[in-house]
Amino acid sequence: MERRSSFVSLKNIGKRYGQGPWVLDDLSCEIDQGEFVSLIGPSGCGKSTLLKLIASLSPPSKGEIEIEGSPSEMAREHMAFIFQEATLLPWLNVWRNIEVPLRLKGLPQEERNQVSQKLLKLIRLEHVREHYPRQLSGGMKMRVSLARALALSPHILLMDEPFGALDEMTRNHLNEELLALREVEGWTAFFVTHSVAEAVFLSSRVLILGVGVAGVHEDIAINLPYPRSAETRESEQYQLLVREVSRKLRAVESL
Amino acid sequence: MSFYRKIGLPLITGLFLIGAWYGFVLWTNAPSWKFPLLHEVLMAGYRERTVLFEGALETLSGAFFGFSSAVGLGFCFSVMMAASVSFRRAFYPYVLALQMIPVIVLAPVCVLYFGTSVLSVTAIAFLISFFPIVANTTQGLISTDQNLVDLFKMCNASRIQEVALLRVPYALPHFLTGMRISATLAPIGAIAGEFYAGSAGGAGGLGFLAIVYNARSQVAELYATGFIACFCGFIFVSVVLVLNWWLLHKWHDSIERKDL
Numbered sequence: 001m002e003r004r005s006s007f008v009s010l011k012n013i014g015k016r017y018g019q020g021p022w023v024l025d026d027l028s029c030e031i032d033q034g035e036f037v038s039l040i041g042p043s044g045c046g047k048s049t050l051l052k053l054i055a056s057l058s059p060p061s062k063g064e065i066e067i068e069g070s071p072s073e074m075a076r077e078h079m080a081f082i083f084q085e086a087t088l089l090p091w092l093n094v095w096r097n098i099e100v101p102l103r104l105k106g107l108p109q110e111e112r113n114q115v116s117q118k119l120l121k122l123i124r125l126e127h128v129r130e131h132y133p134r135q136l137s138g139g140m141k142m143r144v145s146l147a148r149a150l151a152l153s154p155h156i157l158l159m160d161e162p163f164g165a166l167d168e169m170t171r172n173h174l175n176e177e178l179l180a181l182r183e184v185e186g187w188t189a190f191f192v193t194h195s196v197a198e199a200v201f202l203s204s205r206v207l208i209l210g211v212g213v214a215g216v217h218e219d220i221a222i223n224l225p226y227p228r229s230a231e232t233r234e235s236e237q238y239q240l241l242v243r244e245v246s247r248k249l250r251a252v253e254s255l
Numbered sequence: 256m257s258f259y260r261k262i263g264l265p266l267i268t269g270l271f272l273i274g275a276w277y278g279f280v281l282w283t284n285a286p287s288w289k290f291p292l293l294h295e296v297l298m299a300g301y302r303e304r305t306v307l308f309e310g311a312l313e314t315l316s317g318a319f320f321g322f323s324s325a326v327g328l329g330f331c332f333s334v335m336m337a338a339s340v341s342f343r344r345a346f347y348p349y350v351l352a353l354q355m356i357p358v359i360v361l362a363p364v365c366v367l368y369f370g371t372s373v374l375s376v377t378a379i380a381f382l383i384s385f386f387p388i389v390a391n392t393t394q395g396l397i398s399t400d401q402n403l404v405d406l407f408k409m410c411n412a413s414r415i416q417e418v419a420l421l422r423v424p425y426a427l428p429h430f431l432t433g434m435r436i437s438a439t440l441a442p443i444g445a446i447a448g449e450f451y452a453g454s455a456g457g458a459g460g461l462g463f464l465a466i467v468y469n470a471r472s473q474v475a476e477l478y479a480t481g482f483i484a485c486f487c488g489f490i491f492v493s494v495v496l497v498l499n500w501w502l503l504h505k506w507h508d509s510i511e512r513k514d515l
């Protein structure tokens with residue numbers, strides 16, 4: 001895949017809801033194209049809020065967000081959001097769910113079929129293409145949600161605790177699949193999680209945020225080589241990093 | 256087992272109640288004109304079959320026109336309320352309040368304005384069906400999952416796409432709940448309307464027949480009218496239930512999957 005000179009630039013952003021307290025304050029950060037950034041921190045520290053700001057689903061109260069050199073609302077069509085729940089449309093079958101973004105964009109049926117066929121294959125769910133969401137397991141739903149997010153070939157993928165509700169085994173599998181997809185598609189990712197192990201496994205960079213802490217509390221590079229696999233979890237380097245991130249997370253929690 | 260539960264049990268209840276009624280009337284020697292027995296009710300119904308049949312048709316058509324126009328207009332009204340916040344702010348409280356109007360107020364007022372005609376019966380059935388549909392549908396349209404709305408925003412969906420492809424299907428179960436409530440109310444409303452509107456220029460619907468039989472102390476015929484009215488209501492509700500099943504059975508949790 002060709003290198004795009006895309007990057008995300010957060011400049012002194014701050015956010016408060018109405019007259020409430022500052023959820024995020026004075027946060028600056030530069031993210032290069034192709035990075036996999038995990039956001040981790042205690043509940044209520046503004047992780048979801050930060051993703052919504054980047055997605056321009058909610059405007060920042062101060063500061064600026066630039067994506068690929070333009071304001072974030074201009075870049076929306078190059079971004080996809082994955083929520084904690086799979087948020088599939090229950091009245092559409094798997095196949096129709098995947099093509100929702102294509103339909104909204106007004107692409108012709110033929111092209112839609114092509115893309116959704118390809119994605120179904122990618123997530124290995126061709127056998128349930130006619131199933132409705134309620135007939136799927138939690139992990140399958142999440143894979144459909146992922147496929148839908150990839151339908152428009154986004155440059156940036158924003159994920160808010162996407163695997164938080166799944167059991168550990170399913171989550172590990174999906175983590176590996178996610179990285180495999182990334183090898184092919186090359187998007188830049190923002191990933192919110194509660195799990196340090198998951199954050200370290202996936203990311204090239206982990207940002208720790210704190211409640212009432214201005215800016216990014218810790219910015220930790222994860223220098224494990226890609227592609228990563230199940231074996232990566234057994235390596236000493238991985239486990240050292242997990243310990244380091246856990247320690248720093250505890251430090252910010254006790255502030 | 257399931258046959259016994261589904262058909263046997265209600266059958267036993269019914270037979271028991273009929274038996275108790277017969278036992279009570281025969282035991283206490285209650286006057287039979289006042290406490291008609293089931294076979295007398297059936298005979299009365301058979302004697303009056305033409306009048307009752309025409310009455311039922313008249314009631315059903317009044318209820319049907321009122322109900323179906325309420326479904327159509329109610330749906331459009333709800334979509335408008337979902338599409339415009341100011342429109343909703345202006346009207347929604349009144350919709351919630353007007354749901355509470357009792358038929359015995361609504362009916363004479365309609366007769367006052369539309370005269371003793373089929374039109375006022377239809378108007379009553381309309382008004383009584385309209386508010387539950389609007390209240391429920393609007394509730395569904397505006398309570399659409401915020402994450403789904405955000406998903407559509409991320410896809411740069413237009414307002415029309417958001418309403419047509421997201422909010423309307425999301426509200427469909429609510430719409431059908433509203434229709435189910437209205438389907439029970441519409442025939443009752445029509446009958447209450449006829450009660451006030453009289454023979455409504457035609458043969459007279461079930462509501463009018465009820466007045467006549469009551470005035471003549473034909474209690475068995477009154478009971479027969481009651482049974483027919485139940486049956487009319489049952490037709491209405493059944494149609495909505497079938498529609499409900501047909502639209503929702505594939506995907507909605509309210510309809511159980513039989514996977515055993």
Ligand SMILES: Nc1ncnc2c1ncn2[C@@H]1O[C@H](COP(=O)(O)OP(=O)(O)O)[C@@H](O)[C@H]1O
Pocket residue numbers: 017020023042043044045046047048049050
């Ligand atoms: N829409 C909103 N309106 C008002 N306050 C909000 C809203 N969304 C989030 N908040 C507040 O902002 C803070 C951060 O929330 P959030 O970003 O969801 O945290 P996290 O995802 O890290 O748990 C919380 O105190 C929360 O109550």
Ligand SMILES: [Mg+2]
Pocket residue numbers: 047048049160
């Ligand atoms: Mg959150």
